[in-house]
Amino acid sequence: MTEIQKAVILLSGGLDSATCLAIAQSEGYECHALSFDYGQKQRAELKAAEKVAAHLGAASHRIVHVGLDTLGGSALTDAKIQVPDYVGDGAIPVTYVPARNTVFIAIAMGLAEVLGAADIFVGATAVDYSGYPDCRPDYFRAFEKLAVLATKAGITGAKFQIQTPLIALAKHEIIQEGLKSGVDYSLTVSCYQADEDGLACGRCDSCTHRRRGFEQAGQRDVTRYQ
Amino acid sequence: MTEIQKAVILLSGGLDSATCLAIAQSEGYECHALSFDYGQKQRAELKAAEKVAAHLGAASHRIVHVGLDTLGGSALTDAKIQVPDYVGDGAIPVTYVPARNTVFIAIAMGLAEVLGAADIFVGATAVDYSGYPDCRPDYFRAFEKLAVLATKAGITGAKFQIQTPLIALAKHEIIQEGLKSGVDYSLTVSCYQADEDGLACGRCDSCTHRRRGFEQAGQRDVTRYQ
Numbered sequence: 038m039t040e041i042q043k044a045v046i047l048l049s050g051g052l053d054s055a056t057c058l059a060i061a062q063s064e065g066y067e068c069h070a071l072s073f074d075y076g077q078k079q080r081a082e083l084k085a086a087e088k089v090a091a092h093l094g095a096a097s098h099r100i101v102h103v104g105l106d107t108l109g110g111s112a113l114t115d116a117k118i119q120v121p122d123y124v125g126d127g128a129i130p131v132t133y134v135p136a137r138n139t140v141f142i143a144i145a146m147g148l149a150e151v152l153g154a155a156d157i158f159v160g161a162t163a164v165d166y167s168g169y170p171d172c173r174p175d176y177f178r179a180f181e182k183l184a185v186l187a188t189k190a191g192i193t194g195a196k197f198q199i200q201t202p203l204i205a206l207a208k209h210e211i212i213q214e215g216l217k218s219g220v221d222y223s224l225t226v227s228c229y230q231a232d233e234d235g236l237a238c239g240r241c242d243s244c245t246h247r248r249r250g251f252e253q254a255g256q257r258d259v260t261r262y263q
Numbered sequence: 264m265t266e267i268q269k270a271v272i273l274l275s276g277g278l279d280s281a282t283c284l285a286i287a288q289s290e291g292y293e294c295h296a297l298s299f300d301y302g303q304k305q306r307a308e309l310k311a312a313e314k315v316a317a318h319l320g321a322a323s324h325r326i327v328h329v330g331l332d333t334l335g336g337s338a339l340t341d342a343k344i345q346v347p348d349y350v351g352d353g354a355i356p357v358t359y360v361p362a363r364n365t366v367f368i369a370i371a372m373g374l375a376e377v378l379g380a381a382d383i384f385v386g387a388t389a390v391d392y393s394g395y396p397d398c399r400p401d402y403f404r405a406f407e408k409l410a411v412l413a414t415k416a417g418i419t420g421a422k423f424q425i426q427t428p429l430i431a432l433a434k435h436e437i438i439q440e441g442l443k444s445g446v447d448y449s450l451t452v453s454c455y456q457a458d459e460d461g462l463a464c465g466r467c468d469s470c471t472h473r474r475r476g477f478e479q480a481g482q483r484d485v486t487r488y489q
Contacts, residue, residue: 103329103370139369144334150362170415182408182409
């Protein structure tokens, strides 16, 4: 019998990362979920992440505090910047959080090193997404190169792999994939400005992509709206 | 008159990063110092960083919280692992904190993006150091490549430069450089297990490199020992 491989899964509590966790579980990894309290104004996603980790049977779930709100510069962390309604694809929106994915994946790399895991799963998608630069395939390949130099792996010859199973999927395909793996999307919270009970606004970028995803998948939208 | 360039300076409160800040100041940058409360057992370095930032005239100083102690795996953050006495160069020691530099530089990159700074100064040295993988020149070059892809810079064509002015200097050369720039090393705390008043143990890796540095520089060791 081959040894069970451990993996670290970034879990925001949203639709994409829940699907990503379900995929990693279905591939047989021992999944260690990792969420971040980074000063996001929307707090419901952390509760959602806990529920999703339990629901999908993650081996562990950690919430790590990172004070990205100290830096400001994003509508998701800065009280002075409002989350806008959907404005379509194009420029990088004000919901972009500088360095967020780099910080999160760096911490995932640290946890992977401590646990002896070689795989980091990130639910990034470059299709129905908000145009953030740190969601592109080139970015993840550059991080893998960095990770080898950044850790003991550089000396032992080990490697880290950043797995992005959703990268080429449209939102409706992600939903179809997740439903096959038994994800209960009513537990997930995608809205940039969900209230404390996790009820979604229905108007922001993230809500718009999600609602269209359920429509195009021909599935009932189980999102709980305000 | 040319516009003043902003720079972000990682400032631990130790000898190297204080010197690095002094060098950046002397080069005319508007210096924004960045320190981290990452769950380190040794708390005196954060007080030292505040004093050093004020003493050297940094334009701003932020302390960002990052819960690296949630991950464990290092003598500097895990109460169950003791800081060892000096054991010489060679293997990566238990004082290595997985992902620490990657997380710190990622957050510096985020701050640089928010401030409109292109330069990040890191007081890393690959000479009299503790053998950490994330202090090597190749690592910093890989991070610069990542940074372009990770941020708006990838779209605007801007670049980030990670400046490591101490990388090729021995400890005594760093001290000589800092004294020229007016660094008061009695404010700095390098010891891995300094007490709450910042008094050093005199026995750990970091104390050993520092003490030898003062000796070889022919300078009085102003370190305050226990």
